[in-house]
Amino acid sequence: MVELSGGDPALLRRLNVVSVLRALHGAGELTLTELVRASRLSRPTVEEIVSDLGQQGLAEEVRSDPGTPRSVGRPAKRYRFRTEAGYLAGVDIGPHKVLCLVTDLRGDIVGNARAEVDPAMSAADRLAATREVIERATRGHNLRALGVGTTGVISEGKVVISDRLPDWQGLDLAGELGAGRPYPVLVGNDTKLATLAEHWRGAARSAGEVIYLLVGRSISVGLILGGKLHLGHHGSAGEIGVLRAVGWYGALDRVRSYGPERLFAAVRHGDPEAEAIVAGFVADLATGVAATVLTVDPQLVVIGGGLSQAGDLLAAPLRAELARLCLFPVQVETSILGAESVALGAVRLALDQVESELFSVTEG
Structure with a gap:
């Protein structure tokens, strides 16, 4: 300049x-x-x-x-x-919890609040719980933007497609949470925002092409292409799990029935049944991941969500399976962000908005 x-x-x-x-x-x-x-x-x-x-x-x-020694001159x-000139908030609205993180304009966390919610809760009650969590977390902070992450295909602040939460599909979430507020409310899909967080503060910070695999109560994918979050024309990029042939619908069944923590603890002790369950799960998982790897040719695959806590017990067999299925070996890592990844990605969404305003060449 x-x-x-x-x-x-x-x-x-x-x-x-x-x-x-x-x-x-x-x-x-x-x-x-x-x-x-x-x-x-x-x-x-x-x-x-x-x-x-x-x-x-x-x-x-x-x-x-005053106590610091001064140089001559x-x-x-x-x-x-x-x-501290303003603050941001990021909210994760899920089936089991609502989590709100508050950060300063550098993205450093200064406050948080959380509430446990029921998967069967009505949309009205879930929104009420969300407003209460936001109010608790942001009290005393001058917000400049609010980011929101939730399940479903999101477009222009609305939940276009969703089957995990009652009455959630068709909800104008930005309008519901932004009414009467003096700052913008931005809404994104939870997996995609977790992907954004991983690229901002997690294992994918130095990678330009990333596949983020959220493996928890369900399986979903987020993409970083050219260093930017890729949403697609309808905001549904990466939703390959809807293809029944991929095998993701039933992939988690045996893991859930055994219990994830118990399962991987048994693997650590060399239990043959547990090892067979994990091997079967990885085989089901790898088909969809390999198709995405062959399409994107990423530098990195990151495993996030609850099962990422298994670490290399999950990453290593997936790495080996992808090496077998794909043209080139691909690096596979587990997330370092834990349960805050979606809310942190929502903060990044809000921060992008504020930085765009701060650095815009036109004022107003």
């Missing part, structure tokens, strides 16, 4: 502001000299902009600790991006 002159003064001014704000946001804290260098603007322009950003509450000068002015 270089300092601009001529043309539309308001646009040029905004471009310069965005340059300074991006530099400060990316680094967190910079001296004035570092900020001038990073933004490639003149010192007087940068000083004027950081003053304006300070008035907006987005930046502030970092004062030296005038101390360098240092500024920081105010991560």
Whole structure:
């Protein structure tokens, strides 16, 4: 970025502001000299902009600790991006729980709330529980955006297709949770948001092409292509489990009947029956995963959801099966995010919205 002159003064001014704000946001804290260098603007322009950003509450000068030894000469002015200038919330609305995480503008968690819910609960009661959890988690925080993750195919904030929660299909979730709120509410599919979280803060941070496999009470897939979450034309990319021939509908039955924790504990002790169940499950799982691997050619497959806790007891046999079925071996890892992955992905969805507003070259 270089300092601009001529043309539309308001646009040029905004471009310069965005340059300074991006530099400060990316680094967190910079001296004035570092900020001038990073933004490639003149010192007087940068000083004027950081003053304006300070008035907006987005930046502030970092004062030296009186007890810190000072070097000879005038101390360098240092500024920081105010991560507490606003807050974000991410909500996971599932069959068994509602979880809300609250973060600052860097995505660091500052609060949370949770409620256990019943899979048979009506949509009205589930929404009431969700509102109560959001209220508890966000009390005292000035929200700038709310992200929501839930089961089903999601399009424009609405649940287009869903068969896991009563009365959920057709629900305008963004409208229900956004009514009367001064900030945007964005809604996404739970698996896809868990995929987004894994790419942001999890095992897939350095990968451009990722298959995320959510294996818990059901099996579903999310995709990162070219470093971005891939939704597809209808928001249903990766929903290969609907094909009965893939075998995912019944794949979890024997795992559930044995009990996942008990099953993998038995595998650790070399139990032949448990080993056979896991081998059968991996064989069922691998058909759909291999088809996706052959389509996407990913750098990485990440196993998330409850069964990811099995670690290499699940990842290793899947890795071996994919090596047998696919053209090239593929790296298979388990998620490091645990039960917060969907809510964290919802935070990332909200953060993307806020960062888009902060760095937009047009104001308003």
